[in-house]
Amino acid sequence: MTVTSAALGGLLAARDGVFDGPRFVLALVGLVLAHLGSNLLNDLGDYLRGIDAPDSPRALYGPHGLAHGSASLWRFALATAVVLAGATAAGVWLVVLAGPWVLAFALGGAFVLLFYSGFPWSLKYVGLGEPSVLLVWGPLMVGGTYYAMAEHLPAYVWVASLPYGLAVTAVLMGKHIDKLDFDAARGVWTMPRLLGEARARRFTQGLIVAGYLATLAVAVWQVLPGLLLAALALPVARRVLAVYDRPKPAQPRRPVPGWPLWFVNFAFYHTRQFGALLVLGLALQVAVERLLDAF
Structure with a gap:
């Protein structure tokens, strides 16, 4: 998902004639390392609080060195520090190249990275x-x-960033809906806990729909018809919205990866399709515009 966000920023820059290959690669590497570092810090924080364990939902859908016992605490902390150092180095390099205002974005991301579950x-x-x-x-x-x-x-880039941001947020909402009982037992107040299960499902549906409305608005406002290729994900969105109409079943009709996680799987599948189509549509538009400019 991080690569998709960076790609959208790069393609918007290419469309406006300000793309810079080395800076884009540096930003991409920095973002990927920052995301990885955030995940490691999240795992470390939840493990130290006693929330992540071998039977926790987090340990069901991906590797967790501490919960699974495959990494010692100090090695995990060292790996986290190395990854964060790499992200910091990329950020410092970008500040040197692009100026101090890059710090505004870097510090905003660093705040979330450190305090998401820190x-x-x-x-x-x-x-x-x-x-x-x-x-x-x-x-x-x-x-x-x-x-x-x-x-x-x-200003339009701020708005153009929202469709995919909304889709990614829907994934996190799905995960936290799946973890409602687990989080309640440990005093974790995610947004689905504050809203309640039914309202959280409706809110997530609203995020998905809002992503398409924002895409349409940006496409019309900035003459970016390529973004409308994301409409090809509407059939998937319709199925996902239907899933969110009902509570999680007691048992799935067929095997589901990471069960008992349920809602997050559908939201993630939609976000992957939606994001890929946004990138593809924007890339096609940039390519066509460059081709037309050549004649």
Whole structure:
């Protein structure tokens, strides 16, 4: 998902004639390392709090060195520090190349990275994890990538970053709906816990629909018809919306990866399709416009 956000920022810059290959690669590497570092910090924080364990939902859908016992605490912490050092180095290099305003994006991302589930205060535990994800995977990643190349940021880029940011936020909402009982037993107040299960499902449906409405608005406002290719994901969105109409079943009719996680699987599948089509549509538009400019 991080690569998709960076790609959208790069393609918007290419469309505006301000794309810079080396800076884009540097921004992409920095974002990927920052995302990885955030995940490691999240795992470390939840493990130290006693939330992540071998039978926790987090350990069901991906590797967790601490919960699974495959890594010692100090090695895990060292790996986290190395990854974060790499992300910091990329950020410092971009500041040297593009100027101090890059720090605004970097510091915003660093705040979320450190406090999403960090010590002593966690955004995730007080219902602010979901808004933070919208901010990071939307304006900070898309807008930050654009700014790193252009050294300015048109207002429309902020809005153009929202469709994919909304889709990524829907994934996190799905995961936290799946974890409602687990989080309730541990005093974790995610947004679905604050809203309640039924309202959280409706809210997630609203995020998905809002992503398409925002895409249409940006496409019309900035004459970006390529973005409308994302409409090809509407059949998938319709199926996902139908899944969110009902509570999670007691048992799936066929095997589901990571069960008992349920809603997150559908939201992630939609976001992957939606994001890929946004990137493809924008890339096709940039290519066609370049071709027409050549004649």
